[in-house]
Amino acid sequence: MTEKIQQAIADALRSIYGIEQAAAEIQLQNTKKEFEGNLTIVCFPWVKAARVKPADMGAALGDALVAAMPETVSRYNVVGGFLNLVINETAWTERLVAMHNSANWGCTPVTDQSPLVMIEYSSPNTNKPLHLGHVRNNLLGGALARIQEAAGNRVVKTNIVNDRGIHICKSMLAWLKWGEGATPETTGKKGDHLIGDYYVAFDKHYREEVKELMAKGMDEDTAKNEAPLMQEAREMLVKWEQGDKDVRALWQQMNEWVYAGFDETYKALGVSFDKIYYESETYLVGKQTVMDGLERGLFERHDDGSVWADLTANGLDQKLLLRKDGTSVYMTQDIGTAQLRYKDFPIDRMIYVVGNEQEYHFQVLSILLDRLGFKWGKDLVHFSYGMVELPNGKMKSREGTVVDADDLVAQMIADARAMSEDKVNKLTDITEAEAAEIARIVGMGALKYFILKVDARKNMLFNPEESIDFNGNTGPFIQYTYARIRSILRKAADTDLTAALTASPCEKEVALIQKIAKLPDVVQQCASDYNPAGIANYAYELAKEFNQYYHDYSILKEDDADVRTMRLVLCDTIARTIATALGLLGIEVPERM
């Protein structure tokens, strides 16, 4: 419909004023509520070329449109340079039916020919449990993946697990020293939390050692370097690299505990991956790739044996790729991971979901991958998101000011449960299992929406003192709207919603139809902007608009059967649209709540 109107305007501009204007670029916006009409065309862009007054142009275009497509444009009005079109009610009915019948409403089908987009997200270290920052990463990554897929891309979700390095050795060492053989089974702790405890223990003892050494007159840097615990950790890392049997066995064991813990958290968050890479498997590939690049003359070796990339041509500095002892750095590992991935998948576009503190890293990685010949390297996307801050600053694991992911999830679900039991008209005829499931869906909905509704680039504030809301602009508000509609539809289960609609929508209903109709555009836009928050905002606006309608209009009690059916179709389409939008964010919808 919009395409036809755009074309008609382009035709009118040409025939009346001799202005050539590409139809697709003509902006049609929804008319503001204060004015009569549904769609608005802004005439200002052409008045100069046409040498007429804005209002005269509006009238001329309005006349032309009514003449050209009377079945769609029933009338118009002009305010200043704004041409407001009133679209025929039957056109809206047709629009509604088309959306209602659309099998996968709002989403573009994916084929074998669709571009392959790989999304890396989560990427945890295996020495401590996940916290709120990881939650943001995981939720954003999952949402991006779903949105890309809805926009018609093949999507591969990957995770690169940082399972090796000095930080793992710290946990291992502490466990050996003070763990007394503790396991998740003997302690009843989740594996990731157990290991995290030893990471903290290491740090505590280590700091004591440093303090003692400094008391003996050693300067801080030397003390940090020479503290016995740190030396032991380093020795352990060397042994690990050498493949020492005992160290590797312990490493394996502890990682398994951590993975079991992560799996629980991932499951609770509704996060999954198609392919998981481990740094212990990619870092050697990275070294090899760098060595190959060195041979091809892409990099250079310094006198001390270290290998560097010269980025001065790109306006950057030199970047180390291999230390003089031949060991790899962060960048080397990311190159190796890229190499493996490229071997595994025909990647067209790569998206890294990583915090904004690593913007420089990805700027460099992009240059290096491009230089190495990865076709997607140059245009790799660093989806850079802001930090989650607490009222008194950033989260710091060492200072214990972290919001633990598992605690938060449990708290949200408990809050949701309490909330539903406080309700005035709470559900009484449900089983314990149903109540628990609703609390899970609603609690997680509140958490996910809270995080995803804000622009990912911005730092966001989380105040643990104030629990996440369930009223207002929240996930539960939207879920509640869905549940209300489902309740109506259950009561009208005997109505045939596929029958031809004869009733026309009223003004408020037209506004809702216009809102629903935007879903495909919103999905496309949010996919190309990498903007999950746009989906959240859309879902909220739709839910809010529906709630007003729900308050003012009766659906089941409408006497006119034709109108009633039309309203049911509208409700059904809105429910599906809400479910789709929330689904893209990884938020489930309850049938009742």
Added chain:
RNA sequence: GGUCUCGUAGCUCAGCUGGAUAGAGCAACGCCCUUCUAAGGCGUGGGUCUUGGGUUCGAAUCCCAACGAGAUCACCA
């Protein structure tokens, strides 16, 4: 110091490639449940869109500068 983000109501945030009188939620106050689910709806109050220039029919939006907040510029990952 260089680079990159961000600055909108008391608080947390929307405002898409410039469009009509800048919007929500929370918090405060006042209404609305014998009526399809009150996790809802309606209303009141609350703003020099950090500041100053520029671009033009029109700027919260684009450009420049200043101020303020954050990130980054490691042989840490």
